[in-house]
Amino acid sequence: MRILWLVLSPLIALAVGLFFLGLSRRVMARIHWRYGPPLYQPLIEIFRYFTQKGSSHGVLFGLGIVLSLAGSIVVILFLPFGGICSMSGSGGMLVVLYMMLLAPLGIALSGGEAANPNASIGISRKLMLALGYELPFLLIVLAIMTHYDTISLVDIVSAQRETASAFASFPLVLSGIAYLLILPAMLGMRPFEVVHAPQEISSGPIAEYSGPYLGLVTIQHALTTFIGISLFVNLVWGGAGNPFVFFLKMLVVLAFGLFVNAAFPRLRVEQAVRYLWRWPTLIAFVGLILVVTLGR
Amino acid sequence: MNDSPMNGQLKKKLDSVFRDIETDVSDDGRLTIHATKESVLTVLSLLKDEGWSFLQLVSCVDWIKQDEIEIVYVLSSYVGVEDGPDAKGEPYAKGEPDAKRESILLKTRLPRSEPSVLTAIHVFANAEPYEREIHELFGVHFEGHPRLTPLFLDREYKIPPFRKDFDTEQYVKDVFDSVPPIDEES
Amino acid sequence: MAKGSLLSSLKVARFLFRKPKTLRYPFEKKEPALRYRGFHLNDWDTCTGCGNCADICPNTAIEMVEVLDLEVGPGEKNERPKLDYGRCCFCGLCIDICPPGSLRLSRDYFHTHFNTDTFVFVPKDEKSDEETFLPAENYSILKASLTHRKRDYEGFSSDLSYALFEPERVPMPEVPPAERTLSFVEQVIGYDREQAVREAERCLECRLCEEACPAHMKISDYIGAIYNGEPEESLRKIYEDNPIPSICGRVCMKHCEDACSLRLRGEPLAIRWLKRYVADTIQDFKSTLEQQPGEPTGKKVAVIGAGPGGLSVAYFLRLMGDDVVVFDELSGGGGVIRIGPPRYRLPLASIEKDADHVASLGVEFRYNTKVGTDVRFQELLDEYDAVYLGIGLTVSRSTRVENADKCRLALDFLRKNKTESMSKVTEEVIVIGGGNVAMDVAREALRLQHMQYPGEKVVTRMVSLEDWDEMPATEEEIEETREEAVEFNPAWGPKKVLLDDDGNVSGLLCMKVKSVFDDEGKFAPTFFEDQEMVLKGTTIIEAIGQGSDFSFIPEDMLTKLRFNEMRKVSVDENGMTSLPGIFAGGDIVNTNLDAVTAIADAKIASEGIHKWMTRSR
């Protein structure tokens, strides 16, 4: 049974991630006063990428993507999806935090190989942005872990299910708000869409990918979207008892991200970092202090 | 604007200062100045000091029949809608308020073979691309120009393409039409 | 400008729940605007092949291609525009210049193809091309292309009030009808310089006229010279093909104007008046033209008749260096032109001007010399290397109805008025005929009446077999005649000239005409015998046509002279008749019966004569 879940959960994540990609294009289109592509459009595109001839720029070029994909899959295995969690080990949260770094690292490794100035600018932006949101994120995670006194994600979820979700409990609400503020940055949405920024640096790190490589990157993107949203739902919105409710919660979070995405222009990278280090960090920090001082 | 006092005064002033220029006020009030190659920059900076501080255009005409190339500087002045100084009391341009922006044409003629004139960048910064363009399209050399590199063109042309003796149709025939279509059969 | 808000822009979320504004093409269609500039349509029926569209195209996208199986009438070329949509920029200049308005733009604009050759296209009319143009129900946008288009899908079309050409000609100053009927003053005053330049500017240089002109004059060139303010240059251009501009500038039948591409939606260019302007502006032809007779060849040519044809033959031959002698029974040059057109149309001075120039080249004129009586025809044959017959039609035909001998004949009447003293007319004149000569006669009679009975009530009536729409006279002529208050009785045929007791003419008994021509188009009038009418009139002039007089040719030669089925002298491609050494041209040869055709004949004949003489050496 567990092995089945080990195989299935990345697939479910992929399916949900792709659905989210398609849905977000639809939703954005609606806000743009248009219809947008069919929901399965990302699937077509990925299929198309895999049937195209890609050009490689060296061994690391391909390896990097695989590395980042592997990182994402590992993270997914540790994430509970509405009661289902294939790897519910006790060290869950720490593994997730570590493994989440793998994904950008892999892309950075691979993209750096391409010797495209846009890609290198994109990578440096990505690292700067990660620097920006990692700090508040760590503070938030710290607060939550301290509050529930566990580093297991499954435990955090079940603890929230017992009492109330983090959003609804007093000291943690600050962490929740801080998380909400950095969520677009973690999802790579506007106003923090500085990494890809097609109009500035031609999609940045992924500029040089073509064919199957691009397909893999798109899959990776879908997985990242899934991870970002499901992590939020699990950490501060109490997860869910069954996959369906969990999925609905994810949808709501996605919708919030998309509204922000539609309503703001892209920031400059230093503006983004400054923003991330100002309000979200402050709130997260206050939240942490409150959690620590108030105790449980 | 036949009775434009501005242009009339300017004409008088120019006539008194310079010996080697010809000035002419046309029916619609436009002042045209013909200067020699040597004096053109001096006239230009004098005009700038007089308030004609807006260099609109540096143009070039190839008068092939006279075997000359004419550089034309079109000058005018910034005048706000409210005539002269704005609310802050800073003038946009020196000059009388009624001096609407009727342009001045300052011209100088150069020989067609190896035409060369001093650059006007030091007087008007925005002359730079114009002079670069004229260098490229007419083959006029601007002494002291910092970068007379090609601006628009990718290919080399024997005759600068904007000269009158450059036959574009012939060129197109020779260069583009001579490229064979792809033979799909082979 | 406030600092701005972070939340206000989140309001965009509400558009998630609104209906999108997208036009779901191709499921929802959007019609292009009524004026849309899409692909071309060309009405082949009205297209004249003038090529103005090709001339104005900035991108050389239009090329005129010959369409071999196309029937063309006068003033048309068998060429049609071919469009290259690899060049076309859909500016519509071709539409605004198209004189007949046949070229239009449709609202179709779809054509996608992998082959660039399919982008070259000869636009056709919707009416004639059933394969390409489909009715709306058979049309599918997904198949849309240059060969799959919607029927009745007109877009940007030609509008005369915005056309690039000027449809109206510069009005010709004329003496008003009431004034001109009182004397023989020349009716048309003529353009001044400014008017002429303005009129010359209308020319689109399509050269349709040059094809239509029997003499193939270089019309565009001489009109261009007028536009450039160089009438001298213009005259030189005219004289290349036509040595009688003063005459032609007044009485030419202007086949060119009938072919002018401007005629279709506007007034044709006043080519005749422009020629007249040139001829009138320049006082001294000789010094302007600076023509010299050619190297003397020693050959002598006799030309019988100093009409347009005779003058032209003499001129062309003289330029080639031959010695030419012109014989004419009249006292001056011009032939039938001298007697036919009344003074108000063609003053004698104009005829003299042209004839004088021909004479100044060294052509010998023997006026008042009638061949046959003053000189024998055989003498000419013996004395000269070649003879040209330019005798024209000089004998008026008669209706031969009862008492027709009491009537006067048109040419006699006209000749008398013009070259001798004015003939006497009565207060009521009837003119029989509906041709141009009849109009001339009627108008001349009217003027005589006004001059002879000043202030009294006079009337000139016309009676013609043909109805309004069939009347052989030109519309212009009919219009002017009507303006001068001549009374018309179309579709009535003369039956009998009525005499009073003294044997003088008192009127004309007429029958209503049923039809003028029979089924085969031959002249065979039929009448309603029961419908009769009496026209009152004390002078009757018959102007129903002219014949020619070959009586000067000896009988034995005349029998050898071959005529064609139109009862015209038949000539070969050199203008030579069946009698060797005798050439002919003008009205006795062709059916056009006008000066410019005679000139064209003369040009052919003069080359033929020259060739014949040099060959037979």
Place this chain on the structure above:
Amino acid sequence: MRELELYFGPQHLGMVGNLSITLTVEGDRVVNAAMNPGYLHRGFEKLMEQRSWIKNFPMVCRMNILDPDSMEMIYAMAVEKLAGIEVPERAHYIRSIYLELARAGSHLFGLWAYSNMLGFDTVAQWAMYHRDLILDRFEELTGGRVYHIYIWPGGVRRDFPEGFEDRLVSTLHSIGGCVPDYDATFFNNRLFADRARGIGVVTREDALAMGAVGQVLRATGVDDDVRKIDPYAAYDKVPWDVHTSEDGDAYSRVWIVRNEMIESVHMIFKLLDAMPKGEVYNRIPNPFKWRIPEGETYVRCESSRGELGLYLVSDGGDKPYRAHFRTPSYTHGLTILEKALKGASISDVGNIMMSLYVVAPEIDR
């Protein structure tokens, strides 16, 4: 930090037009910027010398894709001046309405380009939608969506079609109705202000010294507008305002664009009310015979991006002897942009470029 050569364009999503900027960057900072135009160079002015006066009309508008109409206008003005052709009164009004409509369309396109550059798809899409509505009206009036070839010397090519005024007014109303949306999402957006304030500042001294025109100049507080100081068409017939701002940065330039767009719409309403009846076209001479007397002229008009000039020389022939367009983007793009880009962030390259409203085909010609 290592200096890096970065090519911005020609194939670039954020690039409007086909232009290349060679950026020398140090990290995220631009050390030096060199404009590399010429990707759209067609030798326009040379081609004009080879086409007769009338044949140049379909041609001149193609010099600037974005705002072809002011190109038509200025060529018509120059030809009218040289040839001494009068224009009927109604045609003046139609020209003004047409040009203002074109200005609104062009500004909407500019808004698209600018917001697209910032990654602000939402506003970009709206602006493009509204521009398309304007294009529908153009299509109805002239028969072409983008290239209208409508202003001829001697007037305009066709009069208004039936019911055009009403449809024009309702189109403009529907666009005007969305101005609050634009304001709320774009101009009033805090993040947009963060992004555009203080970016690409052109001081008044620089603007005056480097020959800036249009929004770039007006953003420095100089209320300079050819439509006011040297009125043509019917701009002196109705009251309207010139919009200025003091800051000289990207935000104020875009703010002026917004205000001008609204002013254009208001002006169209006023012009429609004041428009007389009558002829719209004085027939020009036969194109095949048209010669323009010898002479030269410099005319100018206000295009959507600032003063547009044309130096036109005729040698008495049937073709222009020399035509030289003074396009606003030329100075803005080649002189001012190069200066403004120095020291900017890479993220702001497109931002500054589009706020200066640089249109590449206009530079290259």
Place this chain on the structure above:
Amino acid sequence: MDRNQLTKWFKAPTKMAHKYSLHAVYFCTGCGVIEIPPTITARWDAERFGVIPAATPRHANLFLITGYVSVKTLRAVIRTYEQMPEPKFTVGFGSCPINGGMYWDSYNTINQLDKYIPIDGWIAGCMPRPEAIFVAVTHLWTLIDKDMADGYKRYRKHYAQYRANQEQVLGELEWPPLFQSEREG
């Protein structure tokens, strides 16, 4: 999705994938580009058919040549075309790339683009309207279905000729030939 399309998906999934995810890379090489923004934005919304602009040529499989191509642009166009992954499709916009269009006598624009890179479809118009672009896309779909959009194959096959033509106009190219080994027989 109707049944017809579904069977097509089963029969030839590759073709279908290419058809419905045409990511366009386009050069603002002229007038045609002015109609691209309307096509991909709210009024016409080409994304309904999967047509979106791609940020770099590596992501794209549709190349839109949106107008006349100047010599300087041609260099970039060839570069871009060669960077695109196969299979790739090209569409020429408007009159200019077909036969020179407005600029047939310009010294700086090439007249027939298909001498330098293969073109799979041409759209008539100066410039083509958004509707025409849609029709061109459907046309391209048909061509892909019938295996007729084979420009990239032709390019490979006749590369020597294309390269020779490119060098004739541009002079020495600064990048190595794309297909070194394949020479024409």
